[in-house]
Amino acid sequence: MPSWKDLKRFCENDGWELYKDTDHYYYPKFMPDGTIKRTKVSKGTGEIKGHLWQTILKKQLQVTQEYFNSKI
Structure with a gap:
């Protein structure tokens, strides 16, 4: 799972x-x-957990996991 820093x-x-x-x-x-x-990024540390990550990816970022990975 990606971290808040990755996002x-x-x-x-x-x-x-x-x-x-x-x-x-x-x-x-x-x-x-x-x-x-629109998205917001926590200043916390650690990973973005499963369901929350899927929601951010699909509803806020509106990109694939592969595209996300290519930009970090």
Whole structure:
């Protein structure tokens, strides 16, 4: 499973823009068709557990595991 640091690195490498840095990092990504993807990244350490990771990957990032791996 990826860590929170992996998710932050993915956002930075994939063109997501940090817009808020509080207890979490908040990132939007503006897509060419006008839609906006959004995710937040915990400042905690450790892995993102199974079900939560699948939700982030499919609903927030909207990418495959392979694409994610290629950007970290």
